[in-house]
Amino acid sequence: MTPADLSAAIVRILAGLQAAGTLGAGSLPTDVVVERPKNREHGDWATNTALQLAKAFGTNPRALAELMAAELRGVAGVAAVDIAGPGFLNITLDAAAAGELAKTILEAGEAYGTGSDLAGQRINLEFVSANPTGPIHMGGTRWAALGDSLARVLIAQGAEVTREYYFNDHGAQIDRFARSLLARARGLEAPEDGYGGAYIGEIADRVLAGTADDILALPDAEAQEKFREYGVELMFGEIRQSLHDFGVDFDVYFHENSLYESGAVERSIERLRELGHIFEQDGAVWLRSSDFGDDRDRVVIKSDGDAAYIAGDIAYYLDKRSRGFDRCIYMLGADHHGYVPRMMALCAAFGDQPGTNMEILIGQLVNLMRDGQPVRMSKRAGTVVTMEDLVDAVGVDAARYALARSSANSQLDIDLEQLSKRTNDNPVFYVQYAHARTKQVANNAASLGVERTEFMPELLNHASESELLAKLSELPRTVAQAAEFREPHRVARYLEEVAGAYHRWYDNCRVTPLSGGPVESVHRTRLWLNEATGVVLRNGLALLGVSAPERM
RNA sequence: GCCCCUAUAGCUCAGGGGAUAGAGCGCCGCUCUCCGGAGGCGGAAGCGUAGGUUCGAAUCCUACUAGGGGCGCCA
Numbered sequence: 001m002t003p004a005d006l007s008a009a010i011v012r013i014l015a016g017l018q019a020a021g022t023l024g025a026g027s028l029p030t031d032v033v034v035e036r037p038k039n040r041e042h043g044d045w046a047t048n049t050a051l052q053l054a055k056a057f058g059t060n061p062r063a064l065a066e067l068m069a070a071e072l073r074g075v076a077g078v079a080a081v082d083i084a085g086p087g088f089l090n091i092t093l094d095a096a097a098a099g100e101l102a103k104t105i106l107e108a109g110e111a112y113g114t115g116s117d118l119a120g121q122r123i124n125l126e127f128v129s130a131n132p133t134g135p136i137h138m139g140g141t142r143w144a145a146l147g148d149s150l151a152r153v154l155i156a157q158g159a160e161v162t163r164e165y166y167f168n169d170h171g172a173q174i175d176r177f178a179r180s181l182l183a184r185a186r187g188l189e190a191p192e193d194g195y196g197g198a199y200i201g202e203i204a205d206r207v208l209a210g211t212a213d214d215i216l217a218l219p220d221a222e223a224q225e226k227f228r229e230y231g232v233e234l235m236f237g238e239i240r241q242s243l244h245d246f247g248v249d250f251d252v253y254f255h256e257n258s259l260y261e262s263g264a265v266e267r268s269i270e271r272l273r274e275l276g277h278i279f280e281q282d283g284a285v286w287l288r289s290s291d292f293g294d295d296r297d298r299v300v301i302k303s304d305g306d307a308a309y310i311a312g313d314i315a316y317y318l319d320k321r322s323r324g325f326d327r328c329i330y331m332l333g334a335d336h337h338g339y340v341p342r343m344m345a346l347c348a349a350f351g352d353q354p355g356t357n358m359e360i361l362i363g364q365l366v367n368l369m370r371d372g373q374p375v376r377m378s379k380r381a382g383t384v385v386t387m388e389d390l391v392d393a394v395g396v397d398a399a400r401y402a403l404a405r406s407s408a409n410s411q412l413d414i415d416l417e418q419l420s421k422r423t424n425d426n427p428v429f430y431v432q433y434a435h436a437r438t439k440q441v442a443n444n445a446a447s448l449g450v451e452r453t454e455f456m457p458e459l460l461n462h463a464s465e466s467e468l469l470a471k472l473s474e475l476p477r478t479v480a481q482a483a484e485f486r487e488p489h490r491v492a493r494y495l496e497e498v499a500g501a502y503h504r505w506y507d508n509c510r511v512t513p514l515s516g517g518p519v520e521s522v523h524r525t526r527l528w529l530n531e532a533t534g535v536v537l538r539n540g541l542a543l544l545g546v547s548a549p550e551r552m
Numbered sequence: 553g554c555c556c557c558u559a560u561a562g563c564u565c566a567g568g569g570g571a572u573a574g575a576g577c578g579c580c581g582c583u584c585u586c587c588g589g590a591g592g593c594g595g596a597a598g599c600g601u602a603g604g605u606u607c608g609a610a611u612c613c614u615a616c617u618a619g620g621g622g623c624g625c626c627a
Contacts, residue, residue, distance in 0.1 A: 299625045410565075440588060
């Protein structure tokens with residue numbers, strides 16, 4: 001008996017009451033929320049359904065609660081139903097019905113926690129998309145952790161997800177990058193508007209070492225082109241490697257330049273022109289984005305004939321849609337939030353639904369802190385702190401967990417001291433240790449002959465077992481909400497609660513008998529609960545891309 | 553000036569209309585004759601301000617204050 005089972009039972013009861021004429025006409029909910037009450041004196045589960053629906057059914061909350069309670073008491077596994085306050089229903093299960101969950105979880109295994117809310121949806125999830133002009137900095141790192149985890153959560157809800165990286169290999173920033181490489185190779189200062197980190201020297205050296213001809217002997221324009229061609233390739237290789245080492249691999253690395261080479265940019269602008277949303281003024285080509293909620297119109301082709309940045313986005317969006325994606329989710333940094341209205345406008349200009357076909361998530365900035373001061377310098381990049389810096393300092397698990405455990409729309413300060421020097425005082429270790437402990441307990445149980453040969457769920461009746469079971473039952477709902485709200489951090493917070501409940505259970509309920517004592521049914525049954533906790537922690541950590549070690 | 557995000561414990565953050573607002577860290581106590589004490593138990597400590605909606609607001613709305621970010625024919 002899980003909260004989901006109770007919820008379904010309540011929906012059936014309401015329908016039954018209405019069919020019997022006991023309730024007036026009123027639209028029935030398809031799902032009601034059943035929650036663990038904060039105060040254990042209020043039972044195992046509680047719902048405020050009667051308070052919320054009474055008005056719609058033309059009755060008062062207390063009366064509706066009475067009707068529902070009478071029916072609920074007849075549901076198998078329900079031990080008691082009380083009505084409290086203005087109309088809360090407090091439900092107590094019998095221990096066996098609650099304990100059954102341990103077996104359910106073990107039978108489901110890796111599938112426990114998955115759902116089908118998003119079944120059939122084809123989602124394109126674009127994140128990171130950092131320019132290949134330098135290493136990935138903290139903003140991109142946060143998106144890598146959060147985006148990859150979101151992808152996993154969406155997949156767990158049945159969506160078909162393509163992780164995509166938009167590779168901006170076209171335009172002025174790349175030119176500056178190439179000029180910077182060339183200048184460094186010639187022993188000159190970086191250009192005024194160029195890039196100056198130590199990595200520029202490294203890349204420049206590798207370009208020189210990797211090309212047979214003496215490209216420094218070429219005229220500037222040709223030499224710069226060589227540095228652009230090979231330098232971008234090398235930089236991008238490094239970015240891919242950093243991401244891979246971070247546990248993030250994209251299904252598609254999309255090259256902006258390909259949109260220009262294939263003519264997709266011209267074709268997409270032509271399409272908008274046919275739809276009547278393009279006009280020309282002052283020698284430039286404009287998108288009438290103000291017709292679609294943007295605060296002004298936007299230049300698509302500049303008066304000098306070059307494409308503006310948005311031209312690539314127009315073509316890219318159309319390309320994603322033509323590849324069959326119902327939803328295109330973009331994860332952007334806070335410094336790009338001003339770009340959102342024009343993106344939504346171009347979506348609408350194509351006749352699509354902003355917010356549905358196109359969804360944009362904005363992530364606030366993240367600061368690395370050390371000794372209470374922001375860390376701004378990176379050895380390699382010169383100015384920004386990179387993904388590699390963070391991983392070097394704290395490791396992949398701690399880095400990903402720290403970045404994924406907070407909501408994207410709050411700014412985040414990450415304390416390197418807490419994550420590195422005192423690693424055992426870190427939330428990720430609290431969770432990972434709980435998982436390792438389930439393994440240790442299982443090993444001890446095996447060596448003492450405790451096996452899962454019998455399962456008597458009514459023996460899981462200690463208060464700490466009730467708490468643990470209740471917490472384990474919430475994984476499916478947590479994952480579903482994380483997917484619905486695009487908030488994978490919910491999974492991390494949930495796991496911390498599971499870990500706490502497990503540690504408390506461990507201190508109260510032994511899986512192995514005291515030395516010399518007989519192995520009893522209760523030990524064998526508790527082993528199921530121990531294993532079920534391991535499954536939940538493992539499945540949850542997997543959604544965050546964090547390892548579940550068997551020992552620490 | 554306009555737009556976006558944020559304001560909850562000493563710190564970093566959860567809490568998407570419900571009952572006594574939580575976690576980790578830090579601080580003060582306690583806890584091991586038996587599954588790893590990297591644990592557990594107890595304590596001190598908090599919703600920026602002012603209104604509004606509601607039976608009920610940390611949560612929704614408005615104003616204000618404070619912090620961060622953004623407002624190019626840059627990318």
